[in-house]
Amino acid sequence: MDRLATLELFTRIVERGSFRAAAASLGVSRPVATAAIKALEQRLGARLLQRTTRHVRPTAEGEAYYRRCLAILADLEAAERDVNGAVAGVVRVDVAGRLARGLLLPALPAFLARHPALTVYLGEGERFVDLVREGVDCVVRAGPLADSDMIARQLGVMEEITCASPAYLAAHGVPRSPDDLAGHSMIGFVSSRTGHPLPLEFAVAGQMVEVALPARLLVNGAESSAAAARLGLGLMQAPRHGLAGDLAAGALVEVLAEYRPAPTPVALLYPSNRQLSARVRVFADWLVAILAPALAAG
Numbered sequence: 001m002d003r004l005a006t007l008e009l010f011t012r013i014v015e016r017g018s019f020r021a022a023a024a025s026l027g028v029s030r031p032v033a034t035a036a037i038k039a040l041e042q043r044l045g046a047r048l049l050q051r052t053t054r055h056v057r058p059t060a061e062g063e064a065y066y067r068r069c070l071a072i073l074a075d076l077e078a079a080e081r082d083v084n085g086a087v088a089g090v091v092r093v094d095v096a097g098r099l100a101r102g103l104l105l106p107a108l109p110a111f112l113a114r115h116p117a118l119t120v121y122l123g124e125g126e127r128f129v130d131l132v133r134e135g136v137d138c139v140v141r142a143g144p145l146a147d148s149d150m151i152a153r154q155l156g157v158m159e160e161i162t163c164a165s166p167a168y169l170a171a172h173g174v175p176r177s178p179d180d181l182a183g184h185s186m187i188g189f190v191s192s193r194t195g196h197p198l199p200l201e202f203a204v205a206g207q208m209v210e211v212a213l214p215a216r217l218l219v220n221g222a223e224s225s226a227a228a229a230r231l232g233l234g235l236m237q238a239p240r241h242g243l244a245g246d247l248a249a250g251a252l253v254e255v256l257a258e259y260r261p262a263p264t265p266v267a268l269l270y271p272s273n274r275q276l277s278a279r280v281r282v283f284a285d286w287l288v289a290i291l292a293p294a295l296a297a298g
Contacts, residue, residue, distance in 0.1 A: 001028070001036040004076070007069045009033055010040065010048065014066045017055045077278050088117035091283045094139040098222050098242035099266075099291070100124050107290045111283075118279055137280045138270040140291070142239070150269040153288060156295030157263035158239035162200065163252040168232040175255055178202045178211055187225050187234040188215030200237055202259040226252075237261055266295055 001009065005026075012022035013033070023033035041048050048062035058066055077089075095104060100122060112118065123136070145152055175181050181200075188197030199212040217233050219225050222242060229236040230251050246252040268284060268291075 001032065006036045006040050007073060009036055011066060011069050011073065013037065013049065013056055014058050014062065017057065019056060074277055087115055087279045087282050089277070089279045090119045090121055091138075091279050092121040092123070092136045093283065093287075094123040094136050096124070096140065096142060096222065098239070099140060099142075102242065103291060103294050104287070111286050115282065118282070120283065137277075138268055138284055138287075140266065140268055140287070142264045142266045144265065145267060145269075151272045153268040153284070155266045155268055155288060155291045157265050158241060158295060159263050160201075160237055160261040161240045161243070161254045162202075162235060162237050162256045162260070163229060163243065163247070163254045164235045165230055165232045165251065166253055168229075168234065169253060169255070171232070178204060178209060178256065178259055181211055181213060181235075184213055185234040186213040186215050187228045187236045188218040189225050189236070190218050190220045192220065200235065201261040202256060203262065204259060208262055239264060266291065 009022060009026060009028070012025055013019055016022045016025070019033050019037075020030050023030045026033075037049065044061075044065070046061045046065075047059050048065055050057045050059050050062075077087075101124075104122070108120065108122075112120070140155070142158060172184055173180070175184065186197075186200055190197050197212075197215055197218055199210040202209050202211065213235065215234065217228055219228060222238060225236050225238060226243060226246065228234065230246065235255070240247075243252055247254065268287060270280065270284065
């Protein structure tokens with residue numbers, strides 16, 4: 001393995017915390033990766049990685065070397081782009097499914113046509129993602145952001161509504177205010193952060209009031225939540241943009257419009273502990289240009 005490939009291997013081992021995962025991501029065997037790092041440590045005369053039975057962590061020397069490696073690899077990518085004018089490689093991004101299908105995918109062909117040497121790995125999810133350990137370059141997430149070492153670029157907000165199917169409302173009545181919710185049930189959307197269903201939220205006299213209704217069904221995906229609401233399994237709260245088709249077709253009906261929840265902020269997140277590569281920077285700038293106007297337009 002040449003020196004440049006060894007640098008990339010070393011950075012991935014640090015980020016994934018695993019020889020096996022790093023080797024697999026580069027398409028080499030674990031013995032080859034182990035031999036390359038052993039030769040690197042011998043050449044430098046320093047131990048770079050602390051190995052345990054469960055994790056691999058950098059030593060103090062390894063941490064310093066890791067940061068230098070990131071800068072070298074980023075500079076090399078920038079130099080190649082300056083020569084041939086193109087960005088190349090794979091950008092791994094994770095986006096909530098409705099945003100991915102509704103806003104990103106329609107615009108993606110034009111982006112890929114402008115960057116023919118770039119490949120986008122688009123993951124759909126709403127769970128918490130450890131960007132560094134899982135090798136994801138950036139994520140788009142909706143909701144309040146927890147304290148972290150991620151850099152966040154705010155993209156806008158999504159208007160939230162409360163809705164249910166006509167059959168559900170015929171059976172349980174149409175609530176006119178949050179005080180009318182006794183006897184109603186909700187579709188429990190389980191938070192990936194807490195593992196518990198989120199309560200419904202309503203704006204009452206300038207204050208946000210949470211109401212936890214009984215839930216016979218718990219889900220952790222937006223598509224399942226919407227499907228359950230169409231089947232009459234309870235009230236749900238979700239961004240309006242993802243339900244536009246259901247609302248227009250009459251499959252879902254908005255209720256309590258005067259008490260809508262607070263809009264949900266949407267942000268692009270990426271690690272703060274590493275220099276953005278050219279391919280990630282190009283993709284992130286494009287993503288902001290696509291999502292920010294769309295969110296502003298509702």
